[in-house]
Amino acid sequence: MSAAATVPLSHYGLHWFRRDLRVVGNPALEWSRQRHEGRVLGLFCFDHQFLARPDFSANRFAFFLETLAALRTDLRRLGGDLLVLDVGPRAAFSAVLGALGERGLLLPESISFNRDYEPFARQRDADIAAWLPKTFGVTVHSECDHLLVEPHELRRDGGGFYQIYTPFAKRWFALVRQPHVQARIAAQRAALQQHEAARSTASAGPRFALTWPRVFGGALPLADHLERYRQEHVPRATVPLPAAGFAAARTRLGEFLHNKLTLYAERRDIPAAAGTSQLSIYLKNGSLTSAQILAALGDVPVDFGERDGPTTFLREIAWREFYYHILYHCPQVEHEAFLPRFRQLSWPNREDWFAAWQRGLTGYPIVDAGMRQLQQTGWMHNRVRMIVASFLTKDLLVDWRWGERYFMQQLLDGDLAPNNGGWQWAASTGCDPQPYFRVFNPTLQGRKFDPQGEYIRRYVPELRHLPDKFLHEPAAAGALADYPRPLVDHKRQAALAVALYRQPRGS
Ligand SMILES: Cc1cc2nc3c(=O)[nH]c(=O)nc-3n(C[C@H](O)[C@H](O)[C@H](O)COP(=O)(O)OP(=O)(O)OC[C@H]3O[C@@H](n4cnc5c(N)ncnc54)[C@H](O)[C@@H]3O)c2cc1C
Numbered sequence: 001m002s003a004a005a006t007v008p009l010s011h012y013g014l015h016w017f018r019r020d021l022r023v024v025g026n027p028a029l030e031w032s033r034q035r036h037e038g039r040v041l042g043l044f045c046f047d048h049q050f051l052a053r054p055d056f057s058a059n060r061f062a063f064f065l066e067t068l069a070a071l072r073t074d075l076r077r078l079g080g081d082l083l084v085l086d087v088g089p090r091a092a093f094s095a096v097l098g099a100l101g102e103r104g105l106l107l108p109e110s111i112s113f114n115r116d117y118e119p120f121a122r123q124r125d126a127d128i129a130a131w132l133p134k135t136f137g138v139t140v141h142s143e144c145d146h147l148l149v150e151p152h153e154l155r156r157d158g159g160g161f162y163q164i165y166t167p168f169a170k171r172w173f174a175l176v177r178q179p180h181v182q183a184r185i186a187a188q189r190a191a192l193q194q195h196e197a198a199r200s201t202a203s204a205g206p207r208f209a210l211t212w213p214r215v216f217g218g219a220l221p222l223a224d225h226l227e228r229y230r231q232e233h234v235p236r237a238t239v240p241l242p243a244a245g246f247a248a249a250r251t252r253l254g255e256f257l258h259n260k261l262t263l264y265a266e267r268r269d270i271p272a273a274a275g276t277s278q279l280s281i282y283l284k285n286g287s288l289t290s291a292q293i294l295a296a297l298g299d300v301p302v303d304f305g306e307r308d309g310p311t312t313f314l315r316e317i318a319w320r321e322f323y324y325h326i327l328y329h330c331p332q333v334e335h336e337a338f339l340p341r342f343r344q345l346s347w348p349n350r351e352d353w354f355a356a357w358q359r360g361l362t363g364y365p366i367v368d369a370g371m372r373q374l375q376q377t378g379w380m381h382n383r384v385r386m387i388v389a390s391f392l393t394k395d396l397l398v399d400w401r402w403g404e405r406y407f408m409q410q411l412l413d414g415d416l417a418p419n420n421g422g423w424q425w426a427a428s429t430g431c432d433p434q435p436y437f438r439v440f441n442p443t444l445q446g447r448k449f450d451p452q453g454e455y456i457r458r459y460v461p462e463l464r465h466l467p468d469k470f471l472h473e474p475a476a477a478g479a480l481a482d483y484p485r486p487l488v489d490h491k492r493q494a495a496l497a498v499a500l501y502r503q504p505r506g507s
Pocket of ligand 1 (some may be wrong): 407
């Protein structure tokens with residue numbers, strides 16, 4: 001037993017990690033660390049029943065477990081600790097605090113967490129925040145982290161919420177210039193600088209001063225589940241998993257800012273160019289946040305109207321926050337169309353067409369390339385996400401919720417708010433939708449955004465040797481032995497889609 005373990009333990013905190021899986025610049029963790037002079041323990045819990053959810057993704061789960069492992073390594077390196085339990089929060093807190101109580105050991109004085117905005121999470125957090133103080137006499141403290149501007153902070157002048165992206169984003173940009181949001185960014189800038197300085201001088205020193213064995217005075221009476229789950233689930237990943245955790249996210253952000261940001265506005269729509277940040281997987285788990293991105297961007301003018309790389313990039317960050325904002329104010333979008341008039345559409349839902357779309361065998365090269373990129377990498381370029389989503393709903397006439405769920409099963413960055421928002425936008429059922437009578441032509445989209453066919457050739461090897469002029473319309477070259485003819489006639493299907501959306505309500 002270390003010397004520290006013999007000193008009686010005074011007050012300490014428990015930090016409940018959720019979608020804030022990092023140490024650097026973690027507001028609620030930092031609040032606890034300061035309040036308890038470094039004596040703060042980490043807890044993560046997930047209800048194992050979520051593995052049976054219909055939108056469960058084995059690949060995303062594997063990446064998430066690797067993110068937790070990176071977090072634990074970071075915490076331990078700094079003198080802290082993380083316990084991972086595979087039960088829901090009530091059961092987890094009961095197990096931990098109950099075990100401490102039974103042994104007559106000191107309970108944490110506070111429990112901290114960063115706020116989450118999904119409907120399920122808000123309900124869970126309200127329940128836990130009321131239950132913990134009543135049952136265990138602990139203080140509960142929460143902070144803003146997952147979004148730069150919280151949904152309740154951004155309202156229209158009359159008090160309602162924004163349903164259209166552009167006015168939302170203009171207001172978001174204006175708020176970003178306000179002192180309270182600038183303070184969040186400044187805090188992240190300081191945290192990032194402190195982290196860089198500590199790294200370069202190798203002088204981080206233990207910033208935390210408590211471990212789970214220390215609190216229990218020896219071996220833990222509770223089994224930690226992280227390694228068991230990692231051993232079982234990480235080998236099951238069917239796509240190469242990117243490096244996980246804050247350090248990997250920070251490196252990717254640095255590379256993006258250095259190599260791609262200047263040309264972002266020109267290249268972000270070209271799927272072959274890899275001109276985007278690919279930070280979505282890290283934003284999803286909170287290995288990195290919008291505030292940290294703004295902090296790292298430095299002194300860029302935050303002006304919605306600019307057309308340069310940094311501002312275009314910020315407008316995309318604002319899209320993410322917009323969809324969180326919509327989900328917060330209209331939780332029903334999780335299950336149904338935002339627009340009431342499109343809640344009863346009679347989707348034909350042909351299962352064989354849906355299967356061909358999933359497998360990248362529709363006979364439309366840009367669609368097939370996108371679906372195969374998704375299958376092979378767990379990620380898809382945003383322009384192609386829009387094309388394949390439009391194709392599924394408006395060419396194949398399949399309910400957007402089928403596509404939304406399939407994306408959740410496949411995407412490493414699968415995230416309810418932007419995924420639901422993206423699908424409802426493409427299907428014209430959402431807020432700020434693509435008008436239903438405007439249907440993406442997949443052939444023209446391919447020609448415009450992949451003119452040399454570099455992206456198509458990368459993911460559809462059957463077409464690799466086709467001359468450029470046939471690449472976007474291979475059927476024009478005659479029958480191909482190993483590539484399907486178009487599953488549907490685009491013009492005909494687009495007309496059917498318009499008719500479907502015109503159906504009288506409820507018919
Ligand atoms: C049908 C459909 C489904 C989608 N599903 C998801 C999803 O599950 N998870 C997810 O994070 N994004 C989703 N998006 C949004 C977008 O495609 C991804 O965020 C983006 O492709 C991620 O790549 P990136 O990090 O390189 O983006 P960048 O171009 O580098 O953008 C930076 C960040 O801005 C945000 N962002 C960019 N574009 C959008 C957008 N159109 N909507 C909302 N946020 C955006 C992301 O957080 C992204 O990481 C979806 C879009 C569509 C059309």
